[in-house]
Amino acid sequence: MKKFQFICDYSEGAHPAILQRLAETNMCQTVGYGEDEFCDSARKAIAKRLGREDLDIHFLVGGTQTNATVISSILKPYQGVVCADCGHINVHETGAIEHLGHKVLALPSLSSKITPEQVDACFADHYGDANHEHMVQPGMLYLSLPTELGMLYSQAELKAFRAVCDKWKAPLYIDGARLGYGLVSPFCDLRIEDLPDIADLFYIGGTKQGALFGEALVIVNPALRKCFRYHIKQNGGMLAKGRLLGIQFGTLFTDDLYFRISESAVNKAFRIRDAFRAAGFEMLSDSPTNQQFPILPDSLLPRFAERFGFEFWQRAGEGLSAVRFCTSWATTDEAVEALVSFIAEIADKK
C-alpha cells in the first residue's frame, strides 16, 4: 500500500512553475553572485508586494545560514540574541549563533510563544544589574513567524514587541521560514505589507514554501544594510549562480504563487487537524498553519507509521507522543483523504 509523506514541507523538489522557469532560462548568460537581472527583477517583485521601494533584499540559500549571517552581522561581540527557548536558533541549528560568538538568551515559552513583557524584563534586568558588564547584553530580538509549533503572533503582539525593541534600541528580526503558511491563515490578522513596519529585518522562506532552496532576506532598517554582501560571502552564503534564487523568488512572487501555495497547504492541514480532533485526539498546540501536532498514544504510532510519514516531536505524558504532520504545495488530496480516513478508522476502533 502506498505510503504518504507528511514528515516535513520539503520532501519533494520544487513547484513545477519553478522548474519550468529554470529550464526556460537555463542558457541565458548572467553575472554571478546575485547581481543579475533575474535577482533584480525578483527583488522588485517582492518590494512591490511589500508596498515599499526602499528595501534592501538579499537572497540566501538556507535558513540556518540566513539566521547566523543576520544575527552575527548585527550584534556586538558582547551581545546576545533574545528568543524563545524553543526557537530554531536555540535548538536546531547546531549552535551556529554561538559558533559565531554570540549567546542565545532563551526565554521560557508557552506553546512556543514568548511575550513582549518577557522581552522587556530581559532588557530591564540586564541594565538593572550593577555588574551588567559581567553579563551578556541583550542586543536584538528573534521571533519565528509562524513559531516552531506553528503558532502566530497577532498584529497587536507584534506591535508591542516593536515598542519594546524601540524602547531598548534593539533590532527586531523575524524568521519567516514558513511565513506564507502563517500569512494566509484565517487566524492571521497580519498582511505581508505590514512586516516592514514591524521588523527591522525578516526573511521570506522559500525552501519550505515550494522552492528548491532559498530565502529572501528583507532589510528594512537602513542602518543594518551596510556591507551586508560581505557578511553573506564570508559566511559561505553567496551562491555563485545567484540567478537561481532570483528565478525562483521571481516565480513565487508572480501572480501570488507564494500565497496560493500556502493557502492550499493550510487548508489541507486543517482537514487533518479536524480529523484528529473529531477522533478525540488532543493537539500539542492550537496551530493555525501547515504544521499540526496531534498527541497520539505510543501504541498507535507503528500503525500510523506503516501508512504515513510524520515526525516524532516530543513526549507528551505517560504513553503519549506529540508528533508532527506537515502539508505543503506538494501534498495531494489523495494523501489527505487517505490520512483522514485512517484517523476516522482508528477512532472507530478505540
Next chain:
Amino acid sequence: MKKFQFICDYSEGAHPAILQRLAETNMCQTVGYGEDEFCDSARKAIAKRLGREDLDIHFLVGGTQTNATVISSILKPYQGVVCADCGHINVHETGAIEHLGHKVLALPSLSSKITPEQVDACFADHYGDANHEHMVQPGMLYLSLPTELGMLYSQAELKAFRAVCDKWKAPLYIDGARLGYGLVSPFCDLRIEDLPDIADLFYIGGTKQGALFGEALVIVNPALRKCFRYHIKQNGGMLAKGRLLGIQFGTLFTDDLYFRISESAVNKAFRIRDAFRAAGFEMLSDSPTNQQFPILPDSLLPRFAERFGFEFWQRAGEGLSAVRFCTSWATTDEAVEALVSFIAEIADKK
C-alpha cells in the same frame, strides 16, 4: 564609624607572606612566560600536595580567562559545555565561552547544584534524537566547587559525575576559584589529593584565596595537555613576568598557607552565619564555606549598608533580598565582631 567590607573575597591586596616574597625576589633575573624556576618550584609544590607527579600545571591570571581557555581548548566546534544554570560561565563571564564559539548547555539547578542524573540525561537526550547533528553536542562537564552559592559536592556525588563522564567520554572540569574554602569546610569529605582522580582538569583559585591574582590549572588527563601553552598565549593569558604567579603559588603552597588562609575565613563565615540564624534570618543556601547568603527584609538593607559592605544577590520573595557576605584571609576579628553584634542588635529590635 568604620565601615567593614564583606562584599567579596578580593577587596584587599595579597596575604603579607606573598608580598614579602615578591619583594625578596624582585631583582632576580628570570626568563619570562612561566618557564622560570619559581614557576617550576611552585608546580612541584602543588604536585606534591596533590600526591601525584604526572600532572601538567599552568598558571593563568584570572578565572574567566582560565575557564574560557580550558573549555575552548577541549571542545570541538559543534560541542557545548554542560553546567548549572547559575554556573559562573553561564552568567557572569560576559559570554566568554560563546565568544569563543561554544554553547553553554545550562541545566536547572537546585540551590546552585546539579545532579549526575541530570548530566546523564542531557547526554542521553542528545544522542537519542534522530537529528542530533542539528543540535549542539554536549562535550564536557563544568562544575564549580564550591558552587556560586557556596555549596559543596560530596565525594559520592563527584564520583557519580565522574562515572557519567566516563560513560559519555566527556572531560570533567572543576572551577576551583574558591577551592580552598571548600576543602577546609568541616562539611567537606573531599581532600585536595582526591581531585586528580575525579577531574580531568581543575584549577586552584588564587585571586580569591589571598594572591594578588592568579589561578593554578592542573591538567590531569594527558590527552588534554597537548600544546596547552599555545592556547594560553592565544587567549592573552600568558603573563610576561610569569614568575609572579610562581612566586605567589609557591608561597601559598608552603606550609599549607593556602589551607590555613581558607580555614580562618570559613570559621569567620560560620560565626556570621550563626549570628544571622540566631537572629532568625533564613539563608538562601546552606553554605558550608566562606560565602553566606542571608535573606534580609529590604527595609533593613540601608541600615546594614551604613556599616558593612555586602552584595545584593537576588530577590527572595516579596520585600526580601538575598545578599552575600564574604570572608577571606583579610577579614579581621574586629570586623566579624562588629557584624555579629550588629545582627544581634537588629534582632533584638525586631
Next chain:
Amino acid sequence: MKKFQFICDYSEGAHPAILQRLAETNMCQTVGYGEDEFCDSARKAIAKRLGREDLDIHFLVGGTQTNATVISSILKPYQGVVCADCGHINVHETGAIEHLGHKVLALPSLSSKITPEQVDACFADHYGDANHEHMVQPGMLYLSLPTELGMLYSQAELKAFRAVCDKWKAPLYIDGARLGYGLVSPFCDLRIEDLPDIADLFYIGGTKQGALFGEALVIVNPALRKCFRYHIKQNGGMLAKGRLLGIQFGTLFTDDLYFRISESAVNKAFRIRDAFRAAGFEMLSDSPTNQQFPILPDSLLPRFAERFGFEFWQRAGEGLSAVRFCTSWATTDEAVEALVSFIAEIADKK
C-alpha cells in the same frame, strides 16, 4: 552584434542532463539533509569512479562554505592553514577562514604554485623557534588543483607534498573547484583515482563544472570524518533538500559526464590560447586548463569588451593587463570561433 561570455565558468544554469534529471525526480518524496537515496547513489558512483569503497562523501552547496567547513573542522584553535599567497582562501573568500578563528599562513607563489620545499620549511621554521607557542602553528596544507591561474601540480609534486605532510603529521586538503578541467588536461599525469592516495580530503567541484551548484567533499582519512555532519549543519551548509545535490552529482558521474564536460571546455580553451599566442600575446601563466590569462594592452580592452565578456585579473606591467577568459560545458563553438577570429583580426591590425 551578439556578445559572448567568457567571464567565468558559471554564467549559465546547469548541463541539460542535470535539469532533466531534476524534472524527472521532482515529485519523489525523500528525507532531507542528504540522507536520501539519490545522495547515497551519487556517493556510490563517485566512490566507484575513485576506485575505493572506504570513503566518506558529503555534498555541500558552495566552495567557500566547503573550504571554511573543512579547514575549521581540522585545525586546533592555535593552528593555521598553509597555502599559496594567491590561494582562494587567502584572497577571495572574505576571510572566511579567519572568521572561524584561523590564520592563513600564506607562502609566496610562483605562477600561482608553491613547492613542497616551501611547505617543509614553513613547518621546520615554526618548530625551530624557541618561542613557537607565541606563533600560529601550521596545521594543514591547502592546495588548489588546478590553481587560481589554471596551473597543475604533477604526480611527483603531489607525492612530495604528501611526504612533507606525513613528515609533519599535517592533513593535506585539495580544493578541486575546477578539478575536472585539470584531470582531463593532456598536461595532467594524474587520474582522479590517484587522489585518495595523495590527499586526506578533497572536493570535486560541481558549481563550475556544469551543476546548478554543489561540491562533493571526499574525506579519505578516517580520523577526519568524526561528526562531520555537525560541522556542515553548524556552518549553514546542510541543504534541506539535500537530494538536489545527490541528483546532480549522480548525473555528473553517470557515463563520465563530468569528464566529458571538462574535456570539451579544455579543448575550447586551447583554441583560444593558441589564437592569443599566434597573435603574439603573452600569457600570464602557462595554463593547461579551462582558464586562460592573456596579457593585453589596455588600449585593446574596450574593443574586446564590446564583443566578449572576460575578467580583469591583474596589472601586468606598464599599459598591460592580464585578463581571464574561461570556457565551460556551455561554451559554444560559435563563441569560440567569434573570439578566435576577433583575435586574429586584432593581430593583423597591430
Next chain:
Amino acid sequence: MKKFQFICDYSEGAHPAILQRLAETNMCQTVGYGEDEFCDSARKAIAKRLGREDLDIHFLVGGTQTNATVISSILKPYQGVVCADCGHINVHETGAIEHLGHKVLALPSLSSKITPEQVDACFADHYGDANHEHMVQPGMLYLSLPTELGMLYSQAELKAFRAVCDKWKAPLYIDGARLGYGLVSPFCDLRIEDLPDIADLFYIGGTKQGALFGEALVIVNPALRKCFRYHIKQNGGMLAKGRLLGIQFGTLFTDDLYFRISESAVNKAFRIRDAFRAAGFEMLSDSPTNQQFPILPDSLLPRFAERFGFEFWQRAGEGLSAVRFCTSWATTDEAVEALVSFIAEIADKK
C-alpha cells in the same frame, strides 16, 4: 663569573617604588574590577600628563590581551587590521586576532616600518576591486611605537598616517608596549601629549616599562568607547583586584617616573650600541631606543652567551645572526660596563 641578562625588558619584578606602593596600600579595602579610587587617580594622572580631560582610560593586564581586545572591539566581522608584516599581532601573538575572527592584512616593511603610502594603497586597492566583497575589507591601522626593531615614526610620518586613516574613515591604533623608551629617545620628535591628536586609541605599556604587569589603554575617539568594559571582561582581561593596575600606573605617572625609567634604559642601550659599532659590528636596525640588534658572527655567539643573556632574532646572512640586547629600569651600570668591556675585548681579538 656573574651572568648579566639583556634578553628582554621584563626579566625582573617591578621598579621598587611600585613594590613599595603595593605594600603600603595592601590592606586598603576597595571595590573590584578597576572601579576603585587607585584606578581613578591613575586615570587622572595619565590624562593630566596627556594634557586632555576627555579621555577614556582602561587598565589591562598584558599586551596580547590589549591588542586582541581593542582590535576585535573595533572591526566588523568582515574587516581586517592593516599592519607591518613584522607587527607583533602578525607574528608573536599566536594568531589572537584571527582567533577572534579577523584577518591581519600585513604590508611588507622596511626595517620594521611601513609607510602611509602603503596603507593608502591597501585601502585604495580594496575598494578599487569590482568584487571587493569577496575580500577582507581593511578596517583599521595598527602601528607599533617603537616598532619591533626599536624604530620610531616621526611626527610627520604619524600625521600622514592620520590623514590616510581620516581619508578612509579607519581608526588608528598604536601599540605602545615600549612607548616610554620611544618618547624619551633623542631621535623622537613626538611628545606623549601629541598622541591623542594622532591616534584614535593607543596603549601605554607597563609590563616592559617597570611594572609587574599592566597596560594603560587610552581611547581618544568617543565612538570607540561604547561598552568597552564588556569587551575587557569577555576577553578575560578584567582583573578582579583592578586596583593593582591603578596603583602601578599611579606610581609610574608620579613625578614622571615612567619617563625617568625609560631615559635611563635608553642611555644604557646607546652605550651598548656604541660599543658594538666601535667594535665594527653592523646593526640590524638603526634603533634609537632600548632594544639593540647587533649582527654577530655565529662563531662568537657561544662566547657572548657564556657571559650575557640575549635573544636570537633572525639570520642575517651566511654565518651571521642578528641578536637582541635589551635594557630596562633594572639594567645596572655594572652589567653595561661588563658588556661594553667584553665587546671591546672581542673586537681587539678580531
